[in-house]
Amino acid sequence: QVQLVESGGGLVKPGGSLRLSCAASGFTFSDYYMSWIRQAPGKGLEWVSYISSSGSTIYYADSVKGRFTISRDNAKNSLYLQMNSLRAEDTAVYYCARFLVGEIAFDIWGQGTMVTVSS
Amino acid sequence: QSVLTQPPSVSAAPGQKVTISCSGSSSNIGNNYVSWYQQLPGTAPKLLIYDNNKRPSGIPDRFSGSKSGTSATLGITGLQTGDEADYYCGTWDSSLSAGHVVFGGGTKLTVL
Numbered sequence: 755q756v757q758l759v760e761s762g763g764g765l766v767k768p769g770g771s772l773r774l775s776c777a778a779s780g781f782t783f784s785d786y787y788m789s790w791i792r793q794a795p796g797k798g799l800e801w802v803s804y805i806s807s808s809g810s811t812i813y814y815a816d817s818v819k820g821r822f823t824i825s826r827d828n829a830k831n832s833l834y835l836q837m838n839s840l841r842a843e844d845t846a847v848y849y850c851a852r853f854l855v856g857e858i859a860f861d862i863w864g865q866g867t868m869v870t871v872s873s
Numbered sequence: 874q875s876v877l878t879q880p881p882s883v884s885a886a887p888g889q890k891v892t893i894s895c896s897g898s899s900s901n902i903g904n905n906y907v908s909w910y911q912q913l914p915g916t917a918p919k920l921l922i923y924d925n926n927k928r929p930s931g932i933p934d935r936f937s938g939s940k941s942g943t944s945a946t947l948g949i950t951g952l953q954t955g956d957e958a959d960y961y962c963g964t965w966d967s968s969l970s971a972g973h974v975v976f977g978g979g980t981k982l983t984v985l
Contacts, residue, residue: 789974791918798875798959798961798976798977798978798979799910799918799961799963799976799979800976801963801973801974801975801976804974813973815973849917849918854923857906857908857923857924858905858906858907858908858923858963858964858965858974859906859908859920859923859924859963860908860910860918860920860963861920861923861929863917863918863919863920864917865916865917866917
């Protein structure tokens with residue numbers, strides 16, 4: 755079945771780094787845009803970044819631009835988010851999602867991975 | 874402060890109908906498709922509506938979407954206790970840096 759599984763979350767100190775991974779299965783990964791979306795504890799959804807099917811087009815939210823890097827490996831059916839210079843306000847559940855760019859909709863979501871930035 | 878404005882909460886009795894509004898501007902809802910998501914407690918969001926009013930396979934027709942001008946609305950009929958969840962709208966916003974996706978702040982639905 756169509757599935758996204760995130761991993762790599764954990765506790766990190768302010769200023770530290772973390773790399774999230776998202777393993778896709780059940781669909782042709784290389785045909786789709788992909789995205790990261792986060793949700794701080796008790797808060798709403800915040801779009802973080804998306805990447806085109808080939809990886810040639812990438813956009814970031816202003817809150818993470820210059821600190822986070824999205825990438826993908828179509829041979830491994832995997833999406834990544836390299837997070838550097840982490841801040842307390844980056845504490846959130848990070849979701850990987852398949853992005854239907856023409857419809858502006860996220861149709862498949864992973865279960866999420868928790869990132870906690872604290873000293 | 875979200876670019877898209879949703880009421881923080883709505884409530885209705887089982888079997889009744891409820892609507893959830895999502896208000897924006899010409900730089901987002903007014904010129905782009907709107908999608909809606911349901912997030913049950915402790916779970917990941919799920920796509921309910923895309924292209925303003927289309928339902929993905931498996932979403933019951935109790936859920937509907939509409940858009941008029943710079944506002945969009947999610948409607949849910951025949952409310953069930955299992956519909957208690959947070960609901961979010963989403964779209965592009967061209968007033969921000971290029972290629973930005975925005976969500977509403979979310980609406981908590983209580984089925985009394």
